Amino acid sequence: MSTGPNPTAGALRHVLGHLLTPLLMCIGMGLAYLGAFHAPQPHDLRVDVVGSAPATQVLAQTLQDRAAGALDVRTVPDRATAAAALQRQDAYGAYIPGDHPELLVASASSDTSAMAVEKVFTQVAAGQDAPLKVTDLAPTASGDPTGQGVFFLLVAVSIGAYASVAVIGAAGAALPMRIRALLAAGTSLVVSLIGTLFAGPVFHLVDHGLAGVWALSWLYAAGILLIGVGLHTYLRRWTTLGVMVLFVMLNFTSSGGIYRPELQPGFFGSLHAFWNGAGLVEGIRSHVYFDGHALGGNVLVLALWFLAGAALVTLAGRTEARRNAAPAREGTAPESTGAKTGAKTGAKTGTKGALREGTAAGNEERAEERAEEEMEEAVAV
DSSP: OOOOOOHHHHHHHHHHHHHHHHHHHHHHHHHHHHHHHSSOOOSSEEEEEEOOSHHHHHHHHHHHHHHTTSEEEEEESSHHHHHHHHHTTSOSOEEEOSSSOEEEEOTTTOHHHHHHHHHHHHHHHHHTTOOOEEEESSOOOTTOTTSOHHHHHHHHHHHHHHHHHHHHHHHTTTSOHHHHHHHHHHHHHHHHHHHHHIIIIITOSOSSOHHHHHHHHHHHHHHHHHHHHHHHHHHGGGHHHHHHIIIIITHHHHSSSSSOGGGSOHHHHHHTTTOHHHHHHHHHHHHHHSTTTTHHHHHHHHHHHHHHHHHHHHHHHHHHHHHHHHHHHHHTOOOOHHHHHHHHHHHHHHHHHHHHHHHHHHHHHHHHHHHHHHHHHHHHO
16 A cells, blocks of 8 residues: 655754754854864964164064064164054064053954063063053054943844845845846945944944944945845855855954954964955954054955956846746747647647646645745754
């Protein structure tokens, strides 16, 4: 006695298939965050020792040797040179030895790097039985005492952008690509304005330069949305996972918002040079705290990601056009003589039933696709 397919088994396979996405997210987030943040250790962290006397040279060499690769210790002739290096973010601390030793830092560049440098030179001053004076040449705004507010601004803007990708991809799947691209541009504008409100009037993470913060945030959010909308054509239900890998797992961890590359494993430090999150974080820091030094490079990084998104949307639009044109060509293909005769003799008896069956099958397939897209959107949220 044969039995039909078991609906429970089919439903269970369907659920297990969708559970794969959050489980992969769990694995990816664990590997990315713990790999990047669990044990920060300095390596090649540039610090300066101020002075040209032989004792200064000996101190610098001693620190270099004891650090065993953790520090990159150099000497500079005077305080002004040391301060200029901090303002250019070429160094992260400058020690001025003497009876009243002083440490120069720029915490706006990275509070955690400044803390690491302070820890080193507090011990040096203690060895000289002298209290260490710490001078911050680039302090952060009053609303961002830890200097990590820019990182959490990055998180907020990123979530608004990549979650919107799932909505535009799923709910807007029937829209032409040009409409979806316009929706992406409009959504990125809204997301960037929300982020700017958080950065300025709401939490006072920055105390000036809000127009620049908005421009950088819009360019960043637009790049994410365009890339995500373009990827949706190819990845479908896996788009959310793909976007999270690009703009959460690899992005937040390499942004430099918590730890700069000099305190991270080499993999994440290398991503910092060209990933879009680093472009936003370092761009805002440069614009707000360091008089625009190296801002052009960060804008270039964001612009390249934006252009990559625009190119991907264009390619996806052409791909969808080809997909939509293929069924149309098949439906209008020339019929053979036998096919015409068969069509005439069987039109009244079989065509209506075949059309009904074909329509029902097509509706069922489209309904299933919509359900898959809605599940993808739910996972994203």
